[in-house]
Amino acid sequence: METLAKRAIKFISPNIHELAQIAQALHYPGPIPTKAMSEYGTVNELLADVRPLGLFVSGTIDHVLVTLGHYGVAVFRRTSPTVPFFDVAHQYQPVPDGSVPQGRYYPGRKHAEIVNVSGAGDSFTSGFIAAALAGRSEPVCVNVALEAAGCALQARGAVADQYFNRTHPCWVNEQGVPFRPLDQ
Numbered sequence: 200m201e202t203l204a205k206r207a208i209k210f211i212s213p214n215i216h217e218l219a220q221i222a223q224a225l226h227y228p229g230p231i232p233t234k235a236m237s238e239y240g241t242v243n244e245l246l247a248d249v250r251p252l253g254l255f256v257s258g259t260i261d262h263v264l265v266t267l268g269h270y271g272v273a274v275f276r277r278t279s280p281t282v283p284f285f286d287v288a289h290q291y292q293p294v295p296d297g298s299v300p301q302g303r304y305y306p307g308r309k310h311a312e313i314v315n316v317s318g319a320g321d322s323f324t325s326g327f328i329a330a331a332l333a334g335r336s337e338p339v340c341v342n343v344a345l346e347a348a349g350c351a352l353q354a355r356g357a358v359a360d361q362y363f364n365r366t367h368p369c370w371v372n373e374q375g376v377p378f379r380p381l382d383q
Contacts, residue, residue: 205259209291210284212264212324215249222252225259242270242306249273250302250381257300261293264327266320271307272341273381275300280338280378284331302381305341308349323348326362330370338375345369345376 213221219231232248239245249265250273257263257275262284265273274280277298285291326347330340346369350362365371 208260210262210264210328211256211260212266212320212327214266214268214320215245215252218249218252218256218263218265221260222256225256227252227255229255236268239270242267242304245270246273246304246381253302253381254300257302264324266323267307269307271305272323272344273302273304274337274341274378275302275381276337277301281336283334283336284340285334287334289332289334303337303378304381305338305345305376305378308345319348322350322362333365333370335370336373336375338378339370339373340375341378342369342372342376 211221215232215236219233223231229251232252234248236245239248245267249267253263253265253273253275257277261276263275265275267273277294277300279301280303283292323344327340327344329347330343335343346367347362
């Protein structure tokens, strides 16, 4: 199954519970966390459970984007954050053989008012994919994704009436969103 997954699946965006199930299916040798998201007192406590699972799964699946609710997102992949996922011709950039999994944590954004959480995860993924297909770096992809999720959180329905265009600051800031390495 690991060989098939490695060939066929390039991106996943699970939450911690879905990540745990995927890790278990890939025969993760360690303990599988069972806490509900509401049971995590701090982001560091949550990341302590996410990190080993994300690093393990990213050994099989190239890009693992773990959504962490209001805490943000953890990205695990076997390349540096500056390496784009796709080139400008929209061709997938394969992960080099023998590369080591890395993890990065991107904090969530504070929102004064959350109208609706339905669709935020889908909007996050759509924003990430749009930026990735445009050849942007990982921090910029996460920046666009967090902005898209924020638009969904402010919408009355599951889909925001308006997102943004490529002149929006989340696209043009080459630094993207700051992150904290998780692979140490």
